[in-house]
Amino acid sequence: MYRVGVDLGGTNITVGIIDENLTIIGRSKLKTNLPRHFDEVFSDIIRAIYFAIEDADISIIDISSIGVGVPGAVDSQSGVIDFSSNLKIYNMSIKSELEKTFNKPVFITNDANCAALAEKKVGAGRNAKNLIAITLGTGIGGGVIINDKLITGVNGATGEIGHMVIDFDGIECGCGRKGCWEKYASATALARQTKEALAKDLYKKSIIWEMIENDLSKIGARTAFEAMKNGDKIGKQIVDGYTKYLACGITNLINIFQPDVLCIGGGMSNEGDTLLIPVIRIVEKERYSLYSSKQTKICIAELKNDAGIIGAALLNEI
Amino acid sequence: MYRVGVDLGGTNITVGIIDENLTIIGRSKLKTNLPRHFDEVFSDIIRAIYFAIEDADISIIDISSIGVGVPGAVDSQSGVIDFSSNLKIYNMSIKSELEKTFNKPVFITNDANCAALAEKKVGAGRNAKNLIAITLGTGIGGGVIINDKLITGVNGATGEIGHMVIDFDGIECGCGRKGCWEKYASATALARQTKEALAKDLYKKSIIWEMIENDLSKIGARTAFEAMKNGDKIGKQIVDGYTKYLACGITNLINIFQPDVLCIGGGMSNEGDTLLIPVIRIVEKERYSLYSSKQTKICIAELKNDAGIIGAALLNEI
Numbered sequence: 034m035y036r037v038g039v040d041l042g043g044t045n046i047t048v049g050i051i052d053e054n055l056t057i058i059g060r061s062k063l064k065t066n067l068p069r070h071f072d073e074v075f076s077d078i079i080r081a082i083y084f085a086i087e088d089a090d091i092s093i094i095d096i097s098s099i100g101v102g103v104p105g106a107v108d109s110q111s112g113v114i115d116f117s118s119n120l121k122i123y124n125m126s127i128k129s130e131l132e133k134t135f136n137k138p139v140f141i142t143n144d145a146n147c148a149a150l151a152e153k154k155v156g157a158g159r160n161a162k163n164l165i166a167i168t169l170g171t172g173i174g175g176g177v178i179i180n181d182k183l184i185t186g187v188n189g190a191t192g193e194i195g196h197m198v199i200d201f202d203g204i205e206c207g208c209g210r211k212g213c214w215e216k217y218a219s220a221t222a223l224a225r226q227t228k229e230a231l232a233k234d235l236y237k238k239s240i241i242w243e244m245i246e247n248d249l250s251k252i253g254a255r256t257a258f259e260a261m262k263n264g265d266k267i268g269k270q271i272v273d274g275y276t277k278y279l280a281c282g283i284t285n286l287i288n289i290f291q292p293d294v295l296c297i298g299g300g301m302s303n304e305g306d307t308l309l310i311p312v313i314r315i316v317e318k319e320r321y322s323l324y325s326s327k328q329t330k331i332c333i334a335e336l337k338n339d340a341g342i343i344g345a346a347l348l349n350e351i
Numbered sequence: 352m353y354r355v356g357v358d359l360g361g362t363n364i365t366v367g368i369i370d371e372n373l374t375i376i377g378r379s380k381l382k383t384n385l386p387r388h389f390d391e392v393f394s395d396i397i398r399a400i401y402f403a404i405e406d407a408d409i410s411i412i413d414i415s416s417i418g419v420g421v422p423g424a425v426d427s428q429s430g431v432i433d434f435s436s437n438l439k440i441y442n443m444s445i446k447s448e449l450e451k452t453f454n455k456p457v458f459i460t461n462d463a464n465c466a467a468l469a470e471k472k473v474g475a476g477r478n479a480k481n482l483i484a485i486t487l488g489t490g491i492g493g494g495v496i497i498n499d500k501l502i503t504g505v506n507g508a509t510g511e512i513g514h515m516v517i518d519f520d521g522i523e524c525g526c527g528r529k530g531c532w533e534k535y536a537s538a539t540a541l542a543r544q545t546k547e548a549l550a551k552d553l554y555k556k557s558i559i560w561e562m563i564e565n566d567l568s569k570i571g572a573r574t575a576f577e578a579m580k581n582g583d584k585i586g587k588q589i590v591d592g593y594t595k596y597l598a599c600g601i602t603n604l605i606n607i608f609q610p611d612v613l614c615i616g617g618g619m620s621n622e623g624d625t626l627l628i629p630v631i632r633i634v635e636k637e638r639y640s641l642y643s644s645k646q647t648k649i650c651i652a653e654l655k656n657d658a659g660i661i662g663a664a665l666l667n668e669i
Contacts, residue, residue, distance in 0.1 A: 106640055116642035123642055163504055177607070179497045186481055186609025187647060190640040193606040198599050200519040201535070210602070210637050217519070281516050284528070288511040289495070289607070291504025319528050322424055322508040324434035324441055329505060 034097035035089065037082055038346030040144060041103050043067060043119035043171075046078055048085040049342035050096075055155050057339060059089020071122050079134055099131060100140045100348030102147035102341050104174075106190035109142045115190065118207060140348035145192055146183050147344025148334070149176025152296050154347055156335035161293035165286055166334060167194060169301035173215040173282070176344075177290065183351055195219065199281050217278035220254035220300045223271070227257045230271045239267035258304050273311070280315035287329050288321045298334030305333055352415035353407065355400055356664030358462060359421050361385060361437035361489075364396055366403040367660035368414075373473050375657060377407025389440050397452055417449060418458045418666030420465035420659050422492070424508035427460045433508065436525065458666035463510055464501050465662025466652070467494025470614050472665055474653035479611035483604055484652060485512060487619035491533040491600070494662075495608065501669055513537065517599050535596035538572035538618045541589070545575045548589045557585035576622050591629070598633035605647050606639045616652030623651055 035058070040047040043065060050059035061084035063077045078101075086093060105117025112128025114120075131139040149158075149166035158164035162181055168174040173195030177184045184191050195215030196208050203212025216222055228249055231241060241260045245251040257275070260268025283295060301308060313331050322328060336343060353376070358365040361383060368377035379402035381395045396419075404411060423435025430446025432438075449457040467476075467484035476482035480499055486492040491513030495502045502509050513533030514526050521530025534540055546567055549559060559578045563569035575593070578586025601613060619626060631649050640646060654661060 106643060108643065108645070115640070115644075163502075175607075179502050180500060182498060184481070184497050184608065187611045188609055188640055188643040188645040190643055191607065191609045193639040196606045196639045197515075197603040198517055199530075201517050201521070201530075201596070201599060203519070208637075208639055209641075212517075212519075278519070281519060285515040288514045289493075289509065290502065291506055291509045293505045319526075321511040321514045321526055322433070322506055323527075325424060325426065325506040325508055326433075327426070327506040 035091055035095050036346040036349065037085065037096055037099040038147070038342035038344065039078060039082065039099065039101040040147070040341030040345060041065070041078065041101055041120070042144070042341075043104060046074070046081045047342055048081045049339065049346060050085050050089040050091065051343060051346045055343065055347075057342065059085045059087070059091070061085040061088055068121060071120070071125060074120070075127070075130065078131070082135070093135065096135070096137055098138045098140065098349040099135060100147070100345035101127065101131070102144035102345040103127075103141060104144050106188070107141055107143050108189040109140070109185055110189070112139065112141050114141070115188070138349060142183070142185075142189065142348060143174075143176070143192065144341055145174030146176040147348070148174070148298055148336075148340040149178050149344065150183060150347050150351065151336050151340040151344035152298070152334050153178050155343065156340065157296040157332050158294045163290065163292040165290060165292045165295045167283075167295065167297055168299035169218065169220055169279075169297060170299040171219060171221050173219050174299070194282065194286060197282060197285060199278070199285065214278070214282040218275065218282055222278070223254045223257060223275045223301070224252050226275055227252050227271050230267055234267055240265045241268060254301060258307060262307070276308075276311045277315065280312045280319070283312060283331065284316050284319045287316065291322060292329050294330045294332065296332050296334040298337070298340060302333045309333055353409055353413050354664040354667065355403065355414055355417040356465070356660035356662065357396060357400065357417065357419040358465070358659030358663060359383070359396065359419055359438070360462070360659070361422060364392070364399045365660055366399045367657065367664060368403050368407040368409065369661060369664045373661065373665075375660065377403045377405070377409070379403040379406055386439060389438070389443060392438070393445070393448065396449070400453070411453065414453070414455055416456045416458065416667040417453060418465070418663035419445065419449070420462035420663040421445075421459060422462050424506070425459055425461050426507040427458070427503055428507070430457065430459050432459075433506070456667060460501070460503075460507065460666060461492075461494070461510065462659055463492030464494040465666070466492070466616055466654075466658040467496050467662065468501060468665050468669070469654050469658040469662035470616070470652050471496050473661065474658065475614040475650050476612045481608065481610040483608060483610045483613045485601070485613065485615055486617035487536065487538055487597075487615060488617040489537060489539050491537050492617070512600065512604060515600060515603060517596070517603065532596070532600040536593065536600055540596070541572045541575060541593045541619070542570055544593055545570050545589050548585055552585055558583045559586060572619060576625060580625070594626075594629045595633065598630045598637070601630060601649065602634050602637045605634065609640060610647050612648045612650065614650050614652040616655070616658060620651050627651055
């Protein structure tokens with residue numbers, strides 16, 4: 034039998050079919066095309082599932098379950114999406130609708146939980162009883178596995194580590210708080226920090242100006258890293274500042290959880306060791322467990338963009 | 352059979368004997384008397400256990416197990432105290448020594464973990480699968496129970512929620528970080544905030560001056576609360592500021608864990624609703640799970656000073 038994993042993102046609806054070896058044997062991708070009515074998005078989820086089944090060259094009767102990862106607060110028990118700022122939906126029961134359509138068991142959770150589950154099963158956290166998977170992208174997402182199980186809490190809205198305040202009364206966040214970690218250590222935050230640094234670079238000493246052809250709108254999360262690799266001092270200052278914020282939140286999580294593994298995914302993780310090594314250096318100095326012989330392994334997530342669909346497909350196991 | 356719980360604190364060694372109904376039937380207390388060599392402290396732990404057994408009017412053969420709660424990072428598996436800043440010890444194997452002395456199974460963990468376990472079994476967290484017990488005292492301690500089990504992580508040093516940075520590059524903490532939550536929301540922090548506010552009260556408008564007979568060393572954690580209850584504006588400002596810091600860390604924990612129950616213990620919890628209600632008001636506005644129908648219950652811990660010994664006595668169950 035095969036399982037379907039749906040990664041319902043703000044940009045794409047991505048579907049994968051996995052076999053019993055957890056290998057992806059079929060795929061499909063449709064644009065989420067927001068803003069539009071969620072009924073239309075829902076129709077495209079169904080179409081994307083059929084496309085992936087076709088791509089895998091199997092039939093709907095070969096499917097044992099469907100899992101869906103959603104960016105937002107999901108109550109896995111009831112299958113209701115309480116809130117998703119990305120999808121602009123509240124209180125939407127997607128599980129029962131999909132069950133009616135396909136007559137298969139449907140499981141649904143937060144997308145960061147899916148990523149954690151996938152990394153635990155076939156990625157950076159194999160053999161880890163306790164794992165935190167963080168995703169550095171538009172925001173910061175987190176999935177937490179304790180004693181081999183996803184933590185889901187009282188309402189399924191767990192793991193919102195991006196909305197942990199690390200700078201009291203700091204930058205305003207869309208969630209209503211001030212100083213949330215994701216305003217300092219997401220990919221979006223790094224791009225903003227790069228723009229802010231350039232605004233102060235009055236004599237245009239940084240090579241970034243040339244890289245972006247003086248067009249600030251061309252700045253992305255990779256810009257400062259690229260400049261640093263090419264010897265740019267301002268680029269290095271930006272990356273160093275960003276690294277401190279990233280390490281701050283990671284150290285917080287380690288002081289709370291002391292997981293076996295903490296893996297970093299999302300767009301920023303493409304920087305690999307350039308990102309990882311300076312973060313580890315700060316965490317090693319700051320964590321509370323300094324005197325312990327056993328420490329959390331901090332590493333880059335392995336499954337990249339497939340983590341979401343693999344994790345969603347595995348949801349029937351939890 | 353009966354169980355022994357030892358709460359090894361920086362000030363007192365407190366021992367309790369519990370029966371099968373988890374009722375304390377015998378007690379003893381000796382001063383920890385630090386600084387002195389840990390061998391002497393260890394001898395007093397043994398004496399205190401015998402005193403409690405005597406107080407319970409039972410015999411050593413009636414004891415099935417001994418549990419010990421320690422303020423610091425403890426590896427429960429190996430039974431080694433990796434580090435305790437309060438007790439000024441590193442890498443001390445107390446479990447095997449006690450097992451040799453009493454020929455009973457001995458269990459050891461962090462004192463905040465003991466408090467969480469006790470609140471979960473017989474206190475504020477009865478029936479909660481997921482519970483966080485925070486202790487607001489000299490510092491801030493935390494014990495976290497997920498799916499009915501204490502989280503212990505890779506090394507047992509979990510739950511150091513007081514060393515979660517909430518104010519980036521803020522006040523220096525003894526742990527080596529800057530801006531740790533306990534520098535803003537512990538009882539010690541409130542006393543410091545009160546002193547700082549009085550230093551700015553140049554015209555001595557606050558009634559606190561009278562309460563402390565102009566002697567700043569008389570300021571404690573309760574001072575600002577007492578002044579506020581007597582209508583003092585500066586007292587209210589201090590408490591309001593403190594409440595925001597406390598609510599900030601609690602909201603962080605809820606965004607991460609969404610536990611069924613989060614209970615507040617330690618000295619500060621004696622303020623009861625005066626402390627609790629304004630905190631809940633902020634958390635309700637700020638938590639990420641705004642749209643969920645199920646929310647964390649925030650309450651005052653029930654077991655007060657007995658949480659440590661009851662939890663320690665229960666350690667054989669985990």
